[in-house]
Amino acid sequence: MVAVNIGDACRRQGYFFVHDHGVPPELICDAYSEARRFYRLTLEEKSKYDTAEDSQFLGYRALGRERSRVHRGTESCEQYRIGNTTDELAVPEADFYHAQFPQSLELFHHLTRLSDGLLAACALDLGLDENTFADHPGTPLHRLGLNRYAASHPSTSGPKNASAMSPHVDLSLLTILDQDEPGLDVRAADGTWLAVPAVPGALFVFIGDYLQRWSNGLHRAAPHRVNKVRNDRMSIQYKHRPAYGVVIAPLDDLTTTSNPTRYPPLDTGPGYMTVLKSILNK
Numbered sequence: 001m002v003a004v005n006i007g008d009a010c011r012r013q014g015y016f017f018v019h020d021h022g023v024p025p026e027l028i029c030d031a032y033s034e035a036r037r038f039y040r041l042t043l044e045e046k047s048k049y050d051t052a053e054d055s056q057f058l059g060y061r062a063l064g065r066e067r068s069r070v071h072r073g074t075e076s077c078e079q080y081r082i083g084n085t086t087d088e089l090a091v092p093e094a095d096f097y098h099a100q101f102p103q104s105l106e107l108f109h110h111l112t113r114l115s116d117g118l119l120a121a122c123a124l125d126l127g128l129d130e131n132t133f134a135d136h137p138g139t140p141l142h143r144l145g146l147n148r149y150a151a152s153h154p155s156t157s158g159p160k161n162a163s164a165m166s167p168h169v170d171l172s173l174l175t176i177l178d179q180d181e182p183g184l185d186v187r188a189a190d191g192t193w194l195a196v197p198a199v200p201g202a203l204f205v206f207i208g209d210y211l212q213r214w215s216n217g218l219h220r221a222a223p224h225r226v227n228k229v230r231n232d233r234m235s236i237q238y239k240h241r242p243a244y245g246v247v248i249a250p251l252d253d254l255t256t257t258s259n260p261t262r263y264p265p266l267d268t269g270p271g272y273m274t275v276l277k278s279i280l281n282k
């Protein structure tokens with residue numbers, strides 16, 4: 001039943017709300033508190049955690065630090081990333097980047113378990129073994145982002161574009177999101193932008209680029225953006241990712257004469273790092 005409902009949403013739109021998800025609500029509150037405490041530090045303090053290639057891009061992204069993948073302007077928010085790292089690259093002192101976020105780290109583990117379950121449901125919907133998207137060697141590079149959008153943050157997103165974060169699909173299998181204030185828009189399959197409400201107790205899930213590719217387009221990656229905010233806003237986004245170096249190509253079982261291979265193979269290790277370098281290296 002769950003797989004059928006999720007599968008239907010993944011095929012038609014690529015996003016849905018999940019209720020009764022088992023993630024303790026107080027953990028979500030605590031993660032927001034940790035992020036607020038961090039963002040109140042001086043820029044000098046926060047910049048000690050500046051994101052870098054050597055940190056596998058964990059850590060702090062100050063306002064104006066991240067460029068859009070779309071228009072090369074900067075995004076109008078501050079961000080912080082915690083998560084897993086791979087020993088195939090220079091290994092950062094992850095404890096240093098996580099020290100101020102113990103509850104967020106706990107939340108990260110809950111969201112990993114929830115995502116594993118959701119991905120199993122996606123696989124079942126596609127007629128695959130439930131472990132199809134999970135059974136790969138290496139540490140998955142899941143990430144938890146804590147974003148802050150202040151009403152005072154200037155937008156440099158280009159002349160016509162008033163987004164605080166410009167339209168994109170996530171480089172994830174799926175993303176789970178909570179927002180303390182509305183501001184997120186998602187693009188429906190018919191092209192219309194819909195405002196995503198902040199639903200108490202529910203988490204918003206959308207499919208990312210990697211599941212779209214792996215499913216040969218049967219599950220739809222949902223483009224989304226954040227509007228320029230009138231009130232200060234925070235969001236927590238958990239990106240469920242494969243391990244470094246997993247090659248994603250449309251699965252043979254999902255490739256037919258009526259739905260031939262739609263995407264070339266993609267190595268999610270170097271490919272991911274190249275994108276991060278292009279938007280974050282100074």
Ligand SMILES: O=C(O)CCC(=O)C(=O)O
Pocket residue numbers: 145147165170177179183184224225226234235237
């Ligand atoms: O802040 C949000 O609601 C969305 C952020 C986002 O899309 C991202 O970090 O990829």
Ligand SMILES: [Fe+2]
Pocket residue numbers: 168169170224
């Ligand atoms: Fe996103």
